[in-house]
Amino acid sequence: MRTLPTVTAANYFEPEIETAYMGATQVKSFLQCEEAALARIQGKYRTAPSQAMLAGSYVDAHFSGTLPVFQAQHPELFKRDGSLKAEYLRAQDVINTMEASDLYMLLMAGEKQVIRTGEIAGVPFKIKIDCLLSAETCREIVNRFPEMAEALGPCEGAIVDQKVMRDMEDVWSEEERRKVSFIQFWGYDLQGAIYQAVEGHMLPFILAVGTREDPPDLRCVWLRDGHLSEKLMELEDMVPRFQAIKEGQEKPRRCEKCAWCRATRRLTHADSYPPDVERDVAY
Numbered sequence: 001m002r003t004l005p006t007v008t009a010a011n012y013f014e015p016e017i018e019t020a021y022m023g024a025t026q027v028k029s030f031l032q033c034e035e036a037a038l039a040r041i042q043g044k045y046r047t048a049p050s051q052a053m054l055a056g057s058y059v060d061a062h063f064s065g066t067l068p069v070f071q072a073q074h075p076e077l078f079k080r081d082g083s084l085k086a087e088y089l090r091a092q093d094v095i096n097t098m099e100a101s102d103l104y105m106l107l108m109a110g111e112k113q114v115i116r117t118g119e120i121a122g123v124p125f126k127i128k129i130d131c132l133l134s135a136e137t138c139r140e141i142v143n144r145f146p147e148m149a150e151a152l153g154p155c156e157g158a159i160v161d162q163k164v165m166r167d168m169e170d171v172w173s174e175e176e177r178r179k180v181s182f183i184q185f186w187g188y189d190l191q192g193a194i195y196q197a198v199e200g201h202m203l204p205f206i207l208a209v210g211t212r213e214d215p216p217d218l219r220c221v222w223l224r225d226g227h228l229s230e231k232l233m234e235l236e237d238m239v240p241r242f243q244a245i246k247e248g249q250e251k252p253r254r255c256e257k258c259a260w261c262r263a264t265r266r267l268t269h270a271d272s273y274p275p276d277v278e279r280d281v282a283y
């Protein structure tokens with residue numbers, strides 16, 4: 001049996017750990033572009049976090065009590081006069097809205113940034129749970145908010161993932177040529193399936209969402225177990241290939257659409273128009 005390195009908060013995103021373990025972000029990255037995903041894992045392709053991602057991390061840092069450290073690590077949050085830039089003032093607005101909601105605060109009243117490891121289809125996985133609720137807190141939530149009973153009825157606890165989003169509108173999917181729910185578009189159901197399987201107790205998976213709209217919107221979304229089981233089956237089909245790519249046994253496919261593929265393109269042929277569906281990019 002392979003010995004795997006221990007995952008900690010400090011090394012969670014280090015190349016050694018990213019190589020040894022699959023994670024929800026990696027799976028989503030492989031689904032977008034296998035070659036870019038591999039380059040990212042190998043540290044060959046770094047992208048600066050977007051303002052939207054930083055705003056999300058700002059809110060995460062607030063709720064895990066690490067905001068001062070986060071602010072010190074990210075001077076780009078501030079204007080020259082030391083005040084927060086508008087985007088992060090909005091993040092503060094989202095935090096205020098979340099803190100004004102009793103239910104939201106109960107959903108965040110668990111153990112923060114809980115790291116677990118496990119396996120899916122024989123592939124080692126790591127997860128970091130934003131907030132792991134105890135059975136007792138789940139009971140308290142159902143007592144105070146009886147409409148939460150379907151999601152958090154008798155359970156041993158719950159996995160809560162916090163999301164800060166621009167909005168919760170449906171998003172256009174190029175793949176499906178239609179708008180899909182933000183949950184499907186951003187792969188939050190795949191993430192839920194991974195978290196539930198790796199955590200191992202079949203705990204309910206809840207998204208606690210705040211938006212950067214003015215004023216912010218707040219939602220709690222329970223992803224049904226049946227749906228997560230379907231997503232887990234999809235994962236079991238796809239992750240062995242991703243693992244084989246990481247181990248160098250399969251060649252990664254290029255999407256030919258992302259920044260990595262643009263940056264590494266060598267022109268060697270002419271695409272035809274109308275395209276040859278087997279070979280060419282569609283224009």
Ligand SMILES: [Zn+2]
Binds near residue numbers: 256259260
């Ligand atoms: Zn690509």
